[in-house]
Amino acid sequence: MEESQTPYEMLGSDGVRALADAFYREMDESSDAAGIRAMHGDDLGKVRSLLAAYLTQWMGGPPVYLAVKGSMCLTEVHAPYAIGPDERDQWLRCMDRALVRIGAPDELRDMLREPMYRVADTVRNQDHSGPKVRDPNIIAVG
Ligand code: HEM
Numbered sequence: 001m002e003e004s005q006t007p008y009e010m011l012g013s014d015g016v017r018a019l020a021d022a023f024y025r026e027m028d029e030s031s032d033a034a035g036i037r038a039m040h041g042d043d044l045g046k047v048r049s050l051l052a053a054y055l056t057q058w059m060g061g062p063p064v065y066l067a068v069k070g071s072m073c074l075t076e077v078h079a080p081y082a083i084g085p086d087e088r089d090q091w092l093r094c095m096d097r098a099l100v101r102i103g104a105p106d107e108l109r110d111m112l113r114e115p116m117y118r119v120a121d122t123v124r125n126q127d128h129s130g131p132k133v134r135d136p137n138i139i140a141v142g
Helices: 007-029 031-037 045-058 064-069 085-101 106-123
Strands: none
Touching: 007 031, 007 045, 007 085, 007 106, 031 085, 045 064, 085 106
């Protein structure tokens, strides 16, 4: 029986970097990702290399994100941003289009769909999309 490859083995380190590049290019160029683009600074260079490091490790490659950040936890770094279902779905759309852009095989896109959803839904910190309610004593209406 053939041993199954990790996503990292399928893409290689250059492929993962290309995926992070394509992801932020999608975010930058897609009008249906304008909501999440606006949360980022003008220069995407730093976050692009952090995403490449994160994905390298998450996809089964060497622990390069851990070496830089000391943690793989994404909830804390995303806590300042209001991330609801719409923002999660914008992110996932950019990722799926980025996989197409780099010519990733359908097999890999299918393989990543469910775990990518799970990680993006873990980053979600609101039940509804819209401004973040920071004061727990304020009850949002509607
Ligand atoms: C669900 C929707 C998501 C939104 C709206 C979002 C948005 C953001 C924003 C605004 C930043 C800060 C960028 C900056 O400093 O300019 C960030 C950082 C980052 N995001 Fe996300 N993100 C999402 C999901 C994810 C997911 C699923 C991953 C990984 C699979 C991820 C990986 C990262 C990484 C690695 C950083 C850099 C943080 C650090 O290590 O300092 N994000 N994200």
